[in-house]
């Protein structure tokens with residue numbers, strides 16, 4: 001298989017707002033047809049990066065190359081990108097069809113061709129039969145979907161979306177995530193989406209770009225980022241991992257919670273580490289029947305969530321979040337003792353300084 005061709009290359013982008021490093025030396029190469037999600041907590045620089053790619057914001061330093069051509073200084077409308085940004089409102093005095101067909105009209109497409117394309121796109125965003133409504137009569141969620149249709153009406157060089165599904169209710173959001181992903185694959189358009197929702201990012205992206213304070217932390221497939229987080233921040237941000245202080249023993253076992261409970265490391269004996277273990281990778285067993293090395297904790301909280309039970313177990317100073325599909329745990333009571341063990345394959349161990 002030949003390597004995917006680079007479509008957008010971001011080189012050393014740096015942007016400061018006063019004392020804040022919104023972006024610090026960001027390098028990123030996006031392949032043709034790739035779906036990339038920029039993910040991170042509020043203020044990490046996601047929107048700034050997207051706005052610089054779009055041309056709405058100017059970087060202090062760095063370069064943007066599209067198919068090898070320098071576009072750093074081009075105005076937004078010269079870039080040929082399809083955009084769904086909160087700030088790019090629909091034209092309020094036009095109908096849905098006029099909004100979606102606007103770009104096609106500018107390029108000289110006839111009325112019948114525009115109408116066909118509008119109907120097709122409205123079908124895709126699950127809004128058939130609203131072409132002739134004024135946009136003023138639409139809900140926030142409907143407007144977002146019309147904005148997606150408008151951005152795709154003329155196949156864009158790059159499709160840029162800032163929190164595109166934020167105004168939708170949970171059910172519609174779920175189905176639109178699948179639609180958006182299928183739409184992107186059908187059009188084969190290189191896409192960059194900003195979201196702070198990790199489930200949404202994992203649902204959509206070929207590659208996640210996790211950011212913290214203007215710096216890229218990890219760029220990889222959702223599975224890789226989830227299974228092999230680059231540092232404790234990524235582990236905690238993606239999947240609500242428990243972070244525990246520990247020490248590596250002579251045999252490589254990691255002692256946390258004052259005992260060896262299943263995790264190991266290749267770091268030198270005596271190293272102070274942070275162990276990340278996700279709630280679903282904490283194994284809970286009745287005290288007495290636990291075979292593997294374990295510690296005993298006290299159940300502080302139990303909730304039956306349907307497919308899973310959510311528990312909080314106190315072990316010394318630490319409170320562990322645990323999630324389990326085991327039926328007996330749904331019946332567990334607050335105050336009960338429980339044995340805690342970790343699946344060594346599912347733990348990530350980082351030098352403590354990186355925490």
Ligand code: ATP
Pocket residue numbers: 017018020021022040041042043044045046047048049196
């Ligand atoms: P959110 O998820 O809350 O939208 P974000 O990850 O998109 O956050 P940015 O909006 O890119 O983050 O902001 C990055 C940092 O730059 C933040 O600290 C923000 O306060 C700051 N910042 C962004 N735009 C400006 C501006 N126009 N003036 C001053 N500071 C700004």
